[in-house]
Amino acid sequence: MRFGHTLVPPGVFRRKLRKDSSQQCEFITNSDHTKDAGKEAIRTCNSYWNPQEPIEEYDIDQFILGMTSQITEREDTIITPDLRGFVFGGLDFSRRDLMAVNIQRGRDHGLPDYNTARKEFGLEPAESWADLSPNCNNETLIDGRKCDDTDFEVDDPCRMIVCLKEVYDGDLSSLFRTIIADQFARIRDGDRFWYENKLNGLFTDEQRVAINDTTLRHIILEITDIEEDELAGNPFFYLDTETKCNRIVGRARSEGYNISPGFNCTNSTTCQEIDQELRNENPNITDALVRRYADCDNTQLLAVDPCPRGTVNGSDINIVSPCTKLRTFDYFTGSEAPYILTFAAVGLFIILMIVLLLVTANINQSKIAEQRKAGRAESRRKSTDLSLHDVSEWQGQKEGERDIKVRMDIRKKSLLIFLPGQARPTRTIDCKRTDRLYAKESVDKARNFLLIRIPNEYDLVLKFDGPREKNAFLQSIKEFCEQTGITQRSAMLSQKELLAEAITKARRQHTLDKFFRIVFKHAFRIDDDGDMEALSDEDANAVINCELTIDEFADALSLKPSAMFVKNMFELIDKDKNGLVSFREFWT
Numbered sequence: 258m259r260f261g262h263t264l265v266p267p268g269v270f271r272r273k274l275r276k277d278s279s280q281q282c283e284f285i286t287n288s289d290h291t292k293d294a295g296k297e298a299i300r301t302c303n304s305y306w307n308p309q310e311p312i313e314e315y316d317i318d319q320f321i322l323g324m325t326s327q328i329t330e331r332e333d334t335i336i337t338p339d340l341r342g343f344v345f346g347g348l349d350f351s352r353r354d355l356m357a358v359n360i361q362r363g364r365d366h367g368l369p370d371y372n373t374a375r376k377e378f379g380l381e382p383a384e385s386w387a388d389l390s391p392n393c394n395n396e397t398l399i400d401g402r403k404c405d406d407t408d409f410e411v412d413d414p415c416r417m418i419v420c421l422k423e424v425y426d427g428d429l430s431s432l433f434r435t436i437i438a439d440q441f442a443r444i445r446d447g448d449r450f451w452y453e454n455k456l457n458g459l460f461t462d463e464q465r466v467a468i469n470d471t472t473l474r475h476i477i478l479e480i481t482d483i484e485e486d487e488l489a490g491n492p493f494f495y496l497d498t499e500t501k502c503n504r505i506v507g508r509a510r511s512e513g514y515n516i517s518p519g520f521n522c523t524n525s526t527t528c529q530e531i532d533q534e535l536r537n538e539n540p541n542i543t544d545a546l547v548r549r550y551a552d553c554d555n556t557q558l559l560a561v562d563p564c565p566r567g568t569v570n571g572s573d574i575n576i577v578s579p580c581t582k583l584r585t586f587d588y589f590t591g592s593e594a595p596y597i598l599t600f601a602a603v604g605l606f607i608i609l610m611i612v613l614l615l616v617t618a619n620i621n622q623s624k625i626a627e628q629r630k631a632g633r634a635e636s637r638r639k640s641t642d643l644s645l646h647d648v649s650e651w652q653g654q655k656e657g658e659r660d661i662k663v664r665m666d667i668r669k670k671s672l673l674i675f676l677p678g679q680a681r682p683t684r685t686i687d688c689k690r691t692d693r694l695y696a697k698e699s700v701d702k703a704r705n706f707l708l709i710r711i712p713n714e715y716d717l718v719l720k721f722d723g724p725r726e727k728n729a730f731l732q733s734i735k736e737f738c739e740q741t742g743i744t745q746r747s748a749m750l751s752q753k754e755l756l757a758e759a760i761t762k763a764r765r766q767h768t769l770d771k772f773f774r775i776v777f778k779h780a781f782r783i784d785d786d787g788d789m790e791a792l793s794d795e796d797a798n799a800v801i802n803c804e805l806t807i808d809e810f811a812d813a814l815s816l817k818p819s820a821m822f823v824k825n826m827f828e829l830i831d832k833d834k835n836g837l838v839s840f841r842e843f844w845t
């Protein structure tokens with residue numbers, strides 16, 4: 258059925274109603290503001306994208322008149338370029354070759370080869386190109402092969418090509434004809450509303466006759482402003498006067514009537530001239546027969562198109578504009594500056610937002626720090642306990658700071674850490690087992706950091722509101738050390754070094770995790786030496802030199818330090834009885 262694709266012309270003419278153009282045949286040249294400005298036809302390939310446009314722009318009657326005056330393309334192997342590389346493709350952007358699509362679709366649907374299809378439809382198989390088309394000898398086939406019998410391959414699955422070759426002599430192929438007849442018969446027989454189906458009771462006999470007598474010509478006349486004398490007798494067929502006259506003459510001769518050899522048909526031949534010629538050369542001919550041949554009442558050959566125009570020549574630039582080639586758009590080219598500016602603006606915006614966020618966060622942090630500082634100052638002012646120090650504890654990079662109170666308990670030889678508002682210490686740093694205490698001060702920036710290190714405990718990193726507070730704390734530490742017999746060792750370093758060196762709770766926990774993993778593997782004889790090897794030198798050192806307090810030991814067993822089991826176990830492992838268990842003690 259897709260043979261219709263070979264009939265598609267590269268464009269369509271438009272014609273004015275003759276009553277609008279002084280009874281002349283006036284074909285319309287497209288107006289200036291349209292795509293086909295100055296051309297005589299509307300180009301097919303350029304109308305796919307908005308087919309409504311020409312209809313809205315122009316009068317539909319003009320299209321119908323133009324199309325009835327135009328000759329369609331031949332049924333042959335030549336397809337207008339408008340349907341080759343210019344057919345709309347996927348998403349309306351790309352282009353396709355409709356013939357390639359047709360062939361591919363045939364394969365998709367598993368269509369058989371030409372001769373198999375002929376047999377299916379009860380036709381004799383073709384044995385040579387001549388069987389298909391007598392005129393095609395040595396013509397080139399669509400795919401470049403020669404149309405001679407040495408190259409005869411009708412089992413070619415590209416049945417479309419072979420069938421098109423079959424219509425090469427201008428007549429529809431016997432296979433196509435059979436398929437189309439079969440299709441239309443099926444459409445008719447399968448339609449219970451079909452007008453000829455008397456059983457459906459839809460139409461009377463008169464109505465059936467009326468429907469049968471209704472032609473496309475009648476419909477056009479009914480629904481448009483086109484007058485009778487504007488249209489050919491059969492708008493499906495284009496005939497100029499000369500062709501029509503030649504047909505009449507040929508038919509009369511073939512039926513045994515004489516026409517003189519000197520009688521020449523031209524486009525100005527009239528009915529009367531044919532009428533006269535028939536009567537002159539055939540004295541016995543009846544009036545009825547003359548009317549049958551020269552079917553006219555006036556001076557015109559009535560069935561002929563009153564305004565024949567012929568074919569649309571796709572390569573004539575006066576007739577059609579060229580097909581618009583597929584163009585690809587690179588959104589960057591030509592817009593470099595706006596692109597760069599846009600990206601720069603977006604980048605700048607993001608940077609500005611980040612800076613703004615950082616500044617806001619900084620301001621908020623400062624405000625919070627100020628409030629906490631004010632709170633600590635207020636607490637100090639109200640407090641009568643001079644041994645209690647209100648400070649901020651730095652817990653680590655991620656953990657940040659928190660407000661605490663530190664008391665040095667000389668009697669218990671411990672540093673007690675309290676959270677604001679709590680009576681029980683949140684941490685007790687037991688100094689009984691040590692004779693050393695390290696106090697490291699930051700000396701740059703605000704000089705307000707102090708690191709207190711007691712061996713085998715994680716560090717206490719304090720941040721003071723000012724030098725006065727720090728000095729007061731250092732004084733208390735000094736007195737605490739003097740009274741408890743602990744040697745105080747001091748050091749000065751930069752704030753960065755101090756914070757980097759600090760053994761925070763998280764860092765200590767990390768070391769303890771490694772410690773326990775290795776120790777438990779050893780205890781349960783899990784054969785994997787890789788753990789030690791995987792440790793960095795620093796971690797390995799930390800693990801080997803690590804000594805656990807009873808609190809840490811209890812914590813690892815998820816028990817309380819006061820539990821009997823914990824105490825007994827701890828004592829058992831703590832061979833040197835120094836109140837700490839070391840890696841070596843565990844190992845042995």
Ligand code: HEM
Nearest residue numbers: 258259260261262264265301305340344345355358359362
């Ligand atoms: C500008 C003119 C035309 C264009 C752009 C066109 C385009 C197309 C396209 C894109 C398809 C679908 C292809 C596929 O994906 O398989 C198609 C199918 C088809 N065309 Fe055309 N066509 C045109 C004219 C015609 C004519 C004049 C006829 C017949 C007289 C025709 C008959 C068919 C048939 C029968 C199909 C198959 C429909 C189906 O399988 O449902 N086409 N055409």
